[in-house]
Amino acid sequence: MASKKRKSYTPAYRREAARLVIDTGRPVAHVAREIGVGEQLLGRWVGIERARDDGPPPALDADERAELERLRVENTELRMDREFLKKAAAFFVTENQNR
Known part of the structure; x- marks a missing residue:
């Protein structure tokens, strides 16, 4: 039985995926399905990106x-x-x- 290798995403890809949710206002679930990423994973990326955006x-x-x-x-x-x-x-x- 071969173990499945975990997918790795570049920081740029993570930011772009998060920006899709933030900039368009579309639900995380819809964007996650479109790009083939888990909802929770994309939700974490969105949270990180929003925290980065929270300046003064x-x-x-x-x-x-x-x-x-x-x-x-x-x-x-x-x-x-x-x-x-x-x-x-x-x-x-x-x-x-x-x-």
Whole structure:
């Protein structure tokens, strides 16, 4: 019985395979099937490549900062509206049950 030799992949191949997942946004399973690599193995390569990409976040310019602040305010208002609507819905449910 002959032992099966384990496949070896170059670092460049690993990076390119990981970039296929990261850049296209396609699932690891689909890309793994296409290139003939195990899902877990490709998942590890993607994790390593993403960790390599995690540098300091890019600085925001004035327009982006203003947009971020506007979105934060809007988010806060929407949360308050949601809480109010939850309380109103609960009130009307108890009103209808009491009839």
